[in-house]
Amino acid sequence: MSRTNLTKKDLVNSIYMQIGFSKKISDNLINDFFETISIFIREEKKIKLSKFGTFTLRSKASRIGRNPKTKEKKIISARNVVLFKASNDFKSLVNLKDDSQN
DSSP states (O other): OOOOOOOHHHHHHHHHHHHOOOHHHHHHHHHHHHHHHHHHHHHHSEEEETTTEEEEEEEEOOEEEEOTTTOOEEEEOOEEEEEEEEOHHHHHHHTOOOGGGO
16 A cells, blocks of 8 residues: 555545545535534634544744754744544554454
8 A cells, every 4th residue: 555645536536436426516525524624623723523533723833943954043933733633433443453464
């Protein structure tokens, strides 16, 4: 398994193949899902997806950073970052052992 990226197109195709929605409806579904999560995180600062995990919005203050090559100091602006903590159910699912791989 060498591929590491899962694209929106992959998700749309998966919904199209597994559920049978048209690609246009599948695309709208994925867009609405991501938009809903983004809105909730901005407004509520935290969103929990049951059996998957919790996304939390955290504010980081501005700080001084350095370019490791040139040692030049630069101000890194204040920003919001999104943190993700996987649920125990999701962790268990990821760590399931497949007997055929032994």
